[in-house]
Amino acid sequence: MERVRITSADVAARAGVSQSAVSRVFTPGASASARTIEKVRKAAAELGYRPNVLARAMVSGKSRIIGLVVAYLDNQFYPLALERLSNALQAEGYHILIFTAPNSTDGIDGVMQDLMDYQVDGIITASVSISSTLADRAEAAGIPVVLFNRGQGDAALSSVTSANVDGGRKVAEFLLAGGHERIAHIAGWQNSSTGRDRQAGFLAGLAEAGAEPFALFDGMYNRDVAMGCTRELISGAEIPDAIFVGNDHMAFAVIDALREAGLVPGQDISIVGYDDVPLAAWAAFDLTTIRQPVNRMVNATVSTMLAQIEQPDTAPQQIEIEGELILRSSARIPEGWKT
Amino acid sequence: MERVRITSADVAARAGVSQSAVSRVFTPGASASARTIEKVRKAAAELGYRPNVLARAMVSGKSRIIGLVVAYLDNQFYPLALERLSNALQAEGYHILIFTAPNSTDGIDGVMQDLMDYQVDGIITASVSISSTLADRAEAAGIPVVLFNRGQGDAALSSVTSANVDGGRKVAEFLLAGGHERIAHIAGWQNSSTGRDRQAGFLAGLAEAGAEPFALFDGMYNRDVAMGCTRELISGAEIPDAIFVGNDHMAFAVIDALREAGLVPGQDISIVGYDDVPLAAWAAFDLTTIRQPVNRMVNATVSTMLAQIEQPDTAPQQIEIEGELILRSSARIPEGWKT
DNA sequence: CTGAAAGCGCTTACAG
DNA sequence: CTGAAAGCGCTTACAG
Numbered sequence: 001m002e003r004v005r006i007t008s009a010d011v012a013a014r015a016g017v018s019q020s021a022v023s024r025v026f027t028p029g030a031s032a033s034a035r036t037i038e039k040v041r042k043a044a045a046e047l048g049y050r051p052n053v054l055a056r057a058m059v060s061g062k063s064r065i066i067g068l069v070v071a072y073l074d075n076q077f078y079p080l081a082l083e084r085l086s087n088a089l090q091a092e093g094y095h096i097l098i099f100t101a102p103n104s105t106d107g108i109d110g111v112m113q114d115l116m117d118y119q120v121d122g123i124i125t126a127s128v129s130i131s132s133t134l135a136d137r138a139e140a141a142g143i144p145v146v147l148f149n150r151g152q153g154d155a156a157l158s159s160v161t162s163a164n165v166d167g168g169r170k171v172a173e174f175l176l177a178g179g180h181e182r183i184a185h186i187a188g189w190q191n192s193s194t195g196r197d198r199q200a201g202f203l204a205g206l207a208e209a210g211a212e213p214f215a216l217f218d219g220m221y222n223r224d225v226a227m228g229c230t231r232e233l234i235s236g237a238e239i240p241d242a243i244f245v246g247n248d249h250m251a252f253a254v255i256d257a258l259r260e261a262g263l264v265p266g267q268d269i270s271i272v273g274y275d276d277v278p279l280a281a282w283a284a285f286d287l288t289t290i291r292q293p294v295n296r297m298v299n300a301t302v303s304t305m306l307a308q309i310e311q312p313d314t315a316p317q318q319i320e321i322e323g324e325l326i327l328r329s330s331a332r333i334p335e336g337w338k339t
Numbered sequence: 340m341e342r343v344r345i346t347s348a349d350v351a352a353r354a355g356v357s358q359s360a361v362s363r364v365f366t367p368g369a370s371a372s373a374r375t376i377e378k379v380r381k382a383a384a385e386l387g388y389r390p391n392v393l394a395r396a397m398v399s400g401k402s403r404i405i406g407l408v409v410a411y412l413d414n415q416f417y418p419l420a421l422e423r424l425s426n427a428l429q430a431e432g433y434h435i436l437i438f439t440a441p442n443s444t445d446g447i448d449g450v451m452q453d454l455m456d457y458q459v460d461g462i463i464t465a466s467v468s469i470s471s472t473l474a475d476r477a478e479a480a481g482i483p484v485v486l487f488n489r490g491q492g493d494a495a496l497s498s499v500t501s502a503n504v505d506g507g508r509k510v511a512e513f514l515l516a517g518g519h520e521r522i523a524h525i526a527g528w529q530n531s532s533t534g535r536d537r538q539a540g541f542l543a544g545l546a547e548a549g550a551e552p553f554a555l556f557d558g559m560y561n562r563d564v565a566m567g568c569t570r571e572l573i574s575g576a577e578i579p580d581a582i583f584v585g586n587d588h589m590a591f592a593v594i595d596a597l598r599e600a601g602l603v604p605g606q607d608i609s610i611v612g613y614d615d616v617p618l619a620a621w622a623a624f625d626l627t628t629i630r631q632p633v634n635r636m637v638n639a640t641v642s643t644m645l646a647q648i649e650q651p652d653t654a655p656q657q658i659e660i661e662g663e664l665i666l667r668s669s670a671r672i673p674e675g676w677k678t
Numbered sequence: 679c680t681g682a683a684a685g686c687g688c689t690t691a692c693a694g
Numbered sequence: 695c696t697g698a699a700a701g702c703g704c705t706t707a708c709a710g
Contacts, residue, residue: 004479007687018697023689030689034695048476053456054393058702063393065436065457074617079418086439095457097404098437101426117392118404118434137387140343224405240687256622278413283595284623346703357681369705372679394703398684678700 007047026051052222054320058117066305067115069125071101072221075249076277077292081148083196084298085124090305096123101128107225109134122305124148129192131155144308144316149292150302151193152317153306158308158316161302162323165204167290170325171244171272172205177334180242180270182214186229188246188274189221191228195246198274202244214240219250226250227284230257234269241269242331248273248280248289255285255330270331288330288331290323297321354382365390394525396458405433405644406448406454408464411617414588415525415616416631417465420487423637424463431645433460440467448473455480461644462485468531469496481615483647485653487640488631490532490657493542497647497655499639501662503536504543506629510583510611511663516673519581519609525568525593527613528560536587537613541583548556553579553619558589565589569596573608580608581670585617587628594624594669609670618668627670629662636660 008022015022017036024030025040032040037080043049057063063265066089072078086096099111099119108125114135123138127150138145139156175183185202188195195218204212217229226245230253233240245251251273255265265271266286273280276291300319307314327333346362354361356375363369364379369673371379381386393592395401405428411417425435436457438450445452447464451473454462455652462477465487478495486498514522524541534557545552556568565584569592572579584590590612604610612619615630639658646653666672 004481005687007689014567019687020689020697020699024696024703027689031695036695040663050452050456050477052397052458052687054396054458055702057393058391058397058687058704059689061702068437073418073422074415076413076415079412081423082418082437085437086437090439095453096437098421098425098435100422100429114434117389118393119393140387142343142679177513222551250622252621260622282591283599325685344703348703358703359681359683359705360679362703363680366705370679375679392701394686395705397688397703398705400686 001067003110005052008049008051008216011040011043011047011049020054021245023051037087040231049150056165061118061119062309063121065097065118065120066094067099067112067118067120067123068096069099069101069115069128070121072249073100075247075275076279077149077247077249077275077294080277081126081294081298084294085148085301086312088298088302092302098122101125112138116143121309122146124301124305125150127192127194131339142312144305146301146305148297149194151197153211155318156316158304160297160319160321161194161197161321162290162292162297164194165201167274167323168198168201168203168244169205170201170290171274172202172209172211173332174325174337175242175244175270175331176206176209176211177270177337178270178332179188179243179334180332182216182238183211183242183244184240185213185217186219186226186233186243186245186250187216188250190218190221192221195221198246219246221247221250223250223253227257228254230254231261231318234261234263236256239269242272243269244272246274247274248287251289251330252285253286265330267331272331276323276326280326286328286330289326291326292323293321343390345519347388347390348385349359350379350388355387355637359594362390365408365564378650399571400458401648403433404436404457404459404460406438406451406457406462408438408440408450408454408462408467409464411588413562414560414614414616415450415618416488416587416633417555417644419616420465420633420637423633424487424640427637427641428635429573431641440464451477453463455482460648462660463484463640463644464489464534466531471478476519476586481651483644485640485644487636488533492538494657495655497643497657499643499658499660500536501636502659503533504540506613506662507542507583508544509538509540509629510613511541511548513673513676514581514609514670515545515548515550516676517581517609517671518673519575521579522550522581522583523554523572523579524552525556525558525565525572525582525589527558527589529557530668531560533563534560538584558585558640560586560589562589562592565592566596569593570600573597573600573602576639578608582608582610585613587614587616587626590628590669591618593623594626604669605671611670615662617663619665623668625667627667628665630665631662632660 273289280287558565612628619626
């Protein structure tokens with residue numbers, strides 16, 4: 001099983017032209033006469049020639065590879081985002097080199113280094129923050145970085161998130177309007193911007209109405225942790241009449257735990273999530289939640305990334321996309337609530 | 340924002356050695372004196388030098404990139420497999436270039452070509468078949484291909500699947516033993532080997548007991564299709580007392596449709612799925628199902644892939660991994676059923 | 679062990 | 695438009 005590589009020189013020999021002529025025929029933008037193009041295409045087809053992308057990358061300095069760092073693949077939001085990102089990038093002639101993120105920041109730095117060794121044209125991190133050392137290094141290397149679904153107070157980094165503070169506030173207003181009086185929050189991981197922002201908006205919304213949370217937990221974006229919090233919440237003498245959960249993935253755990261205790265979401269306790277992953281619409285959960293518009297987030301990510309690749313002096317952008325509250329049966333709907 | 344690349348020549352100049360010496364220090368297996376190693380490492384650290392993986396790939400002919408073609412990312416089995424594959428490959432110093440598969444075979448061939456242009460060392464396709472033209476081309480190029488969770492009657496291709504025929508048969512035996520008399524099957528996509536094999540085993544199992552399916556549908560591995568089939572199944576005068584569903588992803592849809600009609604899975608109708616994705620264990624579904632052991636499938640995939648990369652004359656393998664029936668509440672358990 | 683040199687497969691000024 | 699040549703950043707025989 002010998003690897004027989006067909007090179008542009010082979011095609012050139014067969015077509016009776018120079019190697020550069022072959023290269024020009026396969027380089028978008030370069031020019032060649034109709035006659036040459038025809039001879040080269042014919043020879044290439046006969047030989048089954050295809051340009052070596054790696055060689056092209058070496059000389060052009062553009063690999064057309066985007067590095068993607070992902071985590072939380074058990075949260076349906078991310079596979080979905082991955083699929084959309086991949087499709088959008090493929091359409092632009094880029095491809096994704098994927099790295100699964102270890103849990104520590106150290107680990108992520110290592111992974112980012114590996115990525116840069118592959119001479120990627122850009123890096124997208126999904127649900128992952130990076131150290132400022134690494135941000136600096138990427139900047140020095142001229143590799144644009146876009147944080148997807150995570151913000152970081154660093155103007156040198158682009159980021160795309162939904163309007164998390166605003167979303168948290170919307171939930172507070174919605175639950176208050178529904179007449180809930182004991183509203184708990186199982187927050188997203190407090191070491192992540194999304195977890196903190198949603199909580200901040202939520203608490204602000206309560207405070208503006210003179211209310212306070214019934215209880216506050218860090219659910220760590222983890223299913224088991226969220227279940228544990230829920231069991232604790234409903235084991236006391238007084239239990240909450242509503243729980244705002246930091247993302248849908250944890251909200252499903254909350255609902256499972258509630259039912260296990262014989263409580264009915266939407267009747268006994270209102271549950272609101274965040275994300276609106278496809279599962280949220282399934283009858284088994286029918287979860288009221290804030291929608292994070294994946295498509296719009298993906299499009300923003302891709303366009304800011306490409307802008308920075310193609311025009312290296314483009315400034316990084318911090319993009320926030322508004323999310324809407326999706327009403328379903330897991331939470332009581334206030335009388336006359338505007339859709 | 341100029342891209343300043345630091346090369347081995349820069350390091351050599353600063354360390355006062357030749358460029359080849361620098362290369363040797365960074366090439367596993369190559370030898371250099373302790374003195375040289377020290378000087379080079381020091382200079383490299385000061386300059387922030389890292390070898391260009393693409394250049395290395397060009398000369399060595401090994402990119403250490405594995406192409407992965409995926410589809411069905413909404414079926415939790417695949418994101419999980421992707422994560423495990425990525426981790427296992429990262430541990431071996433390989434990385435994944437990911438391509439999302441279009442739905443047509445033509446489209447997939449195009450994608451495979453793109454992959455080969457990147458000089459990948461191997462290709463893994465998850466839940467996707469490839470044309471024989473492409474299989475030939477990959478073989479000619481010396482690029483090993485492993486089909487993950489899909490078989491194809493082609494000895495030149497490696498494949499890793501669970502024992503699908505056997506799994507289907509187990510389900511038939513289980514449901515029969517439970518005294519079910521009207522057993523329907525919403526099969527996996529009949530253009531896929533997994534869909535066909537599970538169905539074949541299931542029908543064989545019924546036939547051996549002199550039974551026949553109550554009804555047979557192709558669910559296409561699609562949620563909406565599966566819901567449609569279910570509604571049709573339960574709208575008649577006589578309804579099934581059990582449904583074997585070709586994978587968990589569709590089984591969740593079946594359960595949703597059943598509940599919508601006021602039927603209780605496990606009481607009114609027994610439901611059995613295939614895969615045992617994490618969701619199947621959630622209280623909301625508690626689905627009886629055949630487990631596809633992701634870890635073992637991933638390990639088999641990685642080891643057969645690496646074997647073929649490292650020893651090009653290694654023969655392709657067709658690996659089948661046995662799956663166990665996981666009992667939960669969605670299906671009636673026969674008296675005295677051996678676990 | 680070490681350096682000079684060739685070469686991996688391309689693109690891209692540079693002449694013509 | 696076209697070809698000869700340099701060069702992208704490495705690895706790896708080849709001498710010494």
